Amino acid sequence: MIFENPEADIPSSADVCIVGAGPVGLALALKCASQGLTAVVLEAGGSEGVNRNNTALGGLEIVTPHHAAPELIRAQGIGGTSRLWGGRCVTLDDIDFEPRLHVPFSGWPIRPAEIAAYYDEALAFLGCDVGSGIWPDEYSRAEGDISHGTLERWSAAPDLSRLHRAPLRKSRNVTIYTNCTVTGIRLDPEGAHAVALSVQSRSGRSFEVEAKTFVLAAGGLENARLLLVAQRDWPQKFGGPDGALGRFYCGHLTGYLAAIRFNDQNFARRLWYQRNRDGSQLRRRLALSRDAQLQHRLLNTAFWLDSYSVADPAHGSGALSLVYVGLSMLGLHPRLGNRLAPSPTEPQSRSYRLHLSNVRSDPKLIAGTLHVISQLMRKRLGQRMFALFNPGNRYLLRYHAEQAPNPESRVQLDEKHIGSLPGLRVDFRIHQQDIESVVRSHEILDRCLQEQGTGRLDFLAGPESRSEVVLKQALDGYHQIGLTRMSESPADGVVDRDCRVHGTVNLFIAGSSVFPTAGQANPTLPAVALALRLGDLLPRLP
CATH class of the missing domain: 3.50.50.60 (FAD/NAD(P)-binding domain)
Structure with a gap:
């Protein structure tokens, strides 16, 4: 009542x-x-x-x-x-409950299982599918310091x-x-x-x-x-x-310190929004493994992909640049291509010279352009969780990091x-440990990607100014x-x-x-x- x-x-x-x-x-x-x-x-x-x-x-x-x-x-x-x-549902990790020597005042008085026993009921209450999960594949396993298996579910009725x-x-x-x-x-x-x-x-x-x-x-x-x-x-x-x-x-530090460039487009697709067998939506996060956190004395940090705005030539894709120039000339960019994602290099985003450079250097321009147009049309049709795949395999990398x-x-x-x-x-x-952990976590992720042949990070700032970039974005x-x-x-x-x-x-x-x-x-x-x-x-x- x-x-x-x-x-x-x-x-x-x-x-x-x-x-x-x-x-x-x-x-x-x-x-x-x-x-x-x-x-x-x-x-x-x-x-x-x-x-x-x-x-x-x-x-x-x-x-x-x-x-x-x-x-x-x-x-x-x-x-x-x-x-x-926004409807994002993510479970705590087992390491979050542990007393960690490098994290003062850490440790919970209860075990992870005491909360985990209620996750299914909580997911149902929050409007998520209880049994939702992404079926196993070669992209979900942990490799070295990085895990690919952390899931975020999305409420259908937040x-x-x-x-x-x-x-x-x-x-x-x-x-x-x-x-x-x-x-x-x-x-x-x-x-x-x-x-x-x-x-x-x-x-x-x-x-x-x-x-x-x-x-x-x-x-x-x-x-x-x-x-x-x-x-x-x-x-x-x-x-x-x-x-x-x-x-x-x-709370959490979140923002952008790097872009991520993949050697295999299928890897990027596995990290984007996916529909489960029942139609619910999920997404994978990259995360530091427990061993990596303890070995490198880091706070728990996760990463996920964001699309570059088509207006930002930093995406490096001739197809995206060609679509942006075309939409802008027709006056349609605000309706079809705007607000797809944040754009940390916005001052450059209206430089046609940089966009045209992307167009000239793209060997798969026609196929990529047709694919981008089809994606934008799906966005116009109201798909809630939208991922704009970049034919150049370059994406913004969002971090979500624990505070000590x-x-x-x-x-x-x-x-x-x-x-x-x-x-x-x-x-x-915001403590210095919070900032240093974010920077170091990116560096470890970059090393792992290159060692595995999966890809690499393109940092948005040099080593001397990365801490400042993280601090400026820190907001909770x-x-x-x-x-x-x-x-x-x-x-x-x-x-x-x-x-x-x-x-x-x-x-x-x-x-x-x-x-x-x-x-x-x-x-x-x-x-x-x-x-x-x-x-x-x-x-x-x-």
């Missing part, structure tokens, strides 16, 4: 009260319902559309150039940030407010109250039990909601904010003022902001990892292996903010899997 703008008191008989109706909160609510538990979900936004500027939420003062703006990373409303989500609207409305065990902003957590006199949540409605009315168990699933920044607010009344709770709460804020946990990368309450909640001062830091705030990290000991984290806040009996946190490390994977799938695990545990926990 879904209730808009409740003005009457919310019943306090629920087994579980969940803060946030994003992917994690909705998955947990439906899982609890399947276990016979009643769940109340409090959502700051409405049931329709996306609210990115809820004035009841405290503001964000971002003091670093490497963090995305607030309006890009927050979305209140049923479905939460799934309404902004807006979860649409995908799960019907079961949520029909459920007798799940009740969602919209336009309800949680502003505080009331603990008992001993500080061991959460008693109630303080809530403000859109009209400004304040009230409390009680339940047997409470779960914060409001996103990393908001989870941290609510605990930091509670810590003002309980200074020694949640690790105390010098503890892990609000620290270790990390850093206690100085943190958020703190900022009382200067006006609202129902205090603001957050966000000091999101979308993944919000580590702010309420999981640990065995209260001295090292905020929640235990069951996502229960250390030192409390009935207060839990769900979402990527409990991840101790980021890995190379996008966090939505493992965050939902971890929430489903929590939903299984709640009926059995003392």
Whole structure:
């Protein structure tokens, strides 16, 4: 059931009260319902559309150039940030759970299998085919330092407010109250039990909601904010003022440092979007193997292919250049060829001289041109995941790299902001280890490609400026990892292996903010899997 703008008191008989109706909160609510538990979900936004500027939420003062703006990373409303989500689903790697000597503060208190057991259920919840996988071939095996087998699946329905609207409305065990902003957590006199949540409605009315168990699933920044607010009344709770709460804020570095040129076009095709036997879409990533990461003391890093824009002569293809010149002369480039992919060499992209040079030097011009035109027509017909194959076998190489946990990368309450909640001062830091790992990972990939005779990298910058290129592109705030990290000991984290806040009996946190490390994977799938695990545990926990 879904209730808009409740003005009457919310019943306090629920087994579980969940803060946030994003992917994690909705998955947990439906899982609890399947276990016979009643769940109340409090959502700051409405049931329709996306609210990115809820004035009841405290503001964000971002003091670093490497963090995305607030309006890009927050979305209140049923479905939460799934309404902004591209749909990419990737599992964590086993090495992500290991304590690594070269990665300070690494290691999870749970085993990979404890999350992996819920991946199929999480994929189904996220709108992915459960059994999807690419059949084995010679391109999927690991070779030396590089693995070709890392998969990313794509949700067919990333807006979860649409995908799960019907079961949520029909459920007798799940009740969602919209336009309800949680502003505080009331603990008992001993500080061991959460008693109630303080809530403000859109009209400004304040009230409390009680339940047997409470779960914060409001996103990393908001989870941290609510605990930091509670810590003002309980200074020694949640690790105390010098503890892990609000620290270790990390995500992923992503961008372009090189292009990749293949000797075998079939290899490139295996790394592009593919349709599985059931019609679902998948893509392979290149990734550093576990042994390579440990041997070279690197963070977990993955790579995937992006098309060059047809407007960028750096693609080196006479066919693409000829198509671009023709489309431009006919005024059709903005409709057919634009926005296919980012173009880091854009200042050169309108140089007809460079395009004509590509045309003159292409020995397979006619066949390549016909192939490119057919691809562009398929794009116009609405194919969602589109790969523009380059007859010259040259592609942009996107990296997606783990950040090392850093206690100085943190958020703190900022009382200067006006609202129902205090603001957050966000000091999101990029460490030199993060940058050096990205550069070194590219160099190892280049060496492996050349040794195997597969291809090579064409770096977009010389050795002396590669670190600067990576730093300039470093930007996150979308993944919000580590702010309420999981640990065995209260001295090292905020929640235990069951996502229960250390030192409390009935207060839990769900979402990527409990991840101790980021890995190379996008966090939505493992965050939902971890929430489903929590939903299984709640009926059995003392």
